Amino acid sequence: MATKKTSLRGLGAKFLDGAEPLIRALIYASGWSSIVFVAAIFFFIFREAWPILPRVNWGEFFFTNDWVPVPAEGNKASYGAMSMMYGTISVTIVSMVIAVPLGLGAAVYISEFATGKVKESFKVLIELLAAIPSIVWGFIGLVVLNPIIQDVFGVAVGVNLLNGSIVVAFMAVPMIVSISEDALRAVPDTYREAALALGASKWQIVYKVLFPAAKNGLLAACMLGVGRAVGETMAVLMATGNGMVIPENFANPAILLDKVRTLTATIVSELPDSVHGGDHYRMLFVIGIVLLVFSVVINVTSDIIVKGVKGDQKNA
């Protein structure tokens, strides 16, 4: 029995060894596939948007605020996306204001202060936090946070910039924590030991030694958080209230309680209603291009910040 098994296994091994050229070809092809996928994404999104690209009035798109894809009789359609850009930018900024301190604080605590079981449980919990799907966050924003915000702030509408930003902050934070933690861990222990020998306290080490040493990694973590916030879709659709007004006074903190609409929410809610192949449909793909280009730029930049232009793939 045993000999038969080995011989069978031997046969299998022979086959697998013999197939080495084929397997190597497959591995190479798969290895290069990511480039193909990114190129394909660009290709197909540009292709759907292509017919309208020469006709897009970019001034109107970026700097006016009337998004009227199906105009009233006698009017012309207009595609001013400024209020959605404001929505995306404001959700990103406010959510980062919440997420960056929390994320960095948690990363420092987990990496430098916590030990043993506490450290492990925090890491596991934050990992679970990262796993909560976007649609569940949307549900939390719409059903749970909405009445809380109405009560706490005494406002009429609980789905607003603040609600959406809290939700997005919690979605972006696990990534900020894990990348910052990696960055802190990558600082050699000799740095810590040298500072300790000079009589520095743990906090002084963090503040004066680790932050400067890990600043590229921490910056990249925040940038990826920004990327996540800009691209978030289902949760912001349900939690931001979809207002299309740009506030007049940005210094007034009450704008936190205004409804906003993001670029992503516009695509997801209008694509099904647009006439397939029509101008509106194509303009939604133009918004897709804006999001795609932005996300690639932010990811490549943060990659370069961490690893440099040449990159060291073994330490990736």
Place this chain on the structure above:
Amino acid sequence: MALSFTSCGKKTTPTSGSAIQINGSDTMLQVGIAWADAYKAVNPDVTITVNGEGSGTGIAALINGTIEISQSSRALKPEEIESIKASHGGVAPVEHIVGYDGIAVFVHKDNPVKSLSIPQLKEIFGEGGSIDNWNQVGGPDLKMEIVGRNNASGTYVFFRNIVCGKGVEFKNAVSPMSGSTAVVEFCTTTPAAIGYSGMGYVNANVGLVGVSKEDGGTAYEPNAESVGSGTFPIARPLYIFTVGEPTGATKDYLDWIKGPSGQKVVEAEKFVALPK
């Protein structure tokens, strides 16, 4: 390629019973599901898939030939009719009216305002309109929170054309919500809210205002009587489109929808049935 992919679907092969794919209007999602659910008892061999993200998707799917029935809360546009003809060898789409809908104007349940006229609604929703506080229409001193459907939906276009007339768009202050239910939910939880969506989405927790054609005219709430007699000013048909006259299972299903049992479902879903 297209053939090989679509033919691997169980629900699309005639051997195991027939299948009807439905897509289209968000307004008609609920009634579409209710029809399909009730039809299960009539003919269990037919599998009916219902989707409802928007009228545009349904028509696009009809153009691509991936569905049999497109539900829509708006009529076909000329370019859509051309596209359907072009992709189906000149066969024109057929329009079936399967019920009627009045677009209800929703407010919070505690809102004392019980009726609004079309000119008032124009001032509330239309660009350059002067009404943005409830005290301008006899309510409390509260800034209005105006919501609606997204800027391309059939409901939006219909409501805007009736309320604002030619050449007037909505204010930017009208927030486009993600669907009919979202509008109703918003009006349920927000004291200052005003919004619109299909009358099928009326429920006990939200307030409804009557709508009159002119200032001082009689206001009607959308119901079977006012929509059926045409006195409710913002009423429209609910459509089903097929490519050419339907045949086989699709025809049976459509006949059933237009028949007494199907129309009973329309009433149960709080829309208005076809006149008998």
Place this chain on the structure above:
Amino acid sequence: MPEVANTTQLAQSRFAAGPIEQRKVLVEGIAKKLMLVAALCLIVPVLSIITYIFFKAAPVLGLDFLWGVPEGGGTGGGIWPPLIGTFFLVLVSLCICAPIGIMSGIYLNEYAPDNWFTRVINMAVTSLAGVPSIVHALFGVGAFVLTFGMGESLLAASCTIAVMTIPVLITSTREALSAVPMAFRQACWNMGATKWQTIRTIVLPNSISGILTGVILEVSRAAGETAPILFTGAAASIPFMADSLGDKLMPYYLGDKFMALSYHLKVVADKLNDVPEAMKYGTAAVLIGLIFILNSFSIVLRMYLRSRKKW
């Protein structure tokens, strides 16, 4: 014991903390507490909200709910069709992206030369991971649904999800492989083994748990996504025969539209009228539960892997 106390006292008197030292200790204490508060701020509200969701869902949670079919699109009944739909979606997408993702990870860790081209591949992986889900959805519509003629179907949605989740697998495979010490490979090469023989007999067996972790993470990601399946094949309602076992176990073929748990949550929370609260919370609770179970698997697997590691 008194001796220790004496020594401490001695130390305190002789090396009494000056004002600078005192401030240092104070700042240290505050900083540590602040960091802890930051970490707790992330965990505590979320755990309470999730507990709240499960609490609200309690009235419906049960076998009838899991195994039942929705009535009226989700206003009553159970959630089996979307649940099994999510299972099929995950399965098909995994079949597509597991081979590509794992081999891509092998390429990047074992074969890729250290040059600019590899650098570009790495950037492509990072970019692919960062592309917003709604852009993946647009890509799925343009490529799979329209161009490749798949229509809105399980296959089209699975392909879209597969492209979206490939970076998860690449990254975790690469990490798992790079954890295998170089010496293992060198020993094998010295025996005259080829690169592929080394990978097959030494590297993969030693990293299989890490790769599996990646697979589970892919699965949990795929199960939760909504935007990419919205336009590529998810259906709001497919009425089911509640008593047909065959229909319940094999409800969707590749060319069919399908129901999925994530989209079902959107439908009951945001699209249908008159949905009882417990149904909404129940659907959310099952989705959260499913994803937490999957992630716990991956965490346990990783801990097991770490405890078993001998190098």
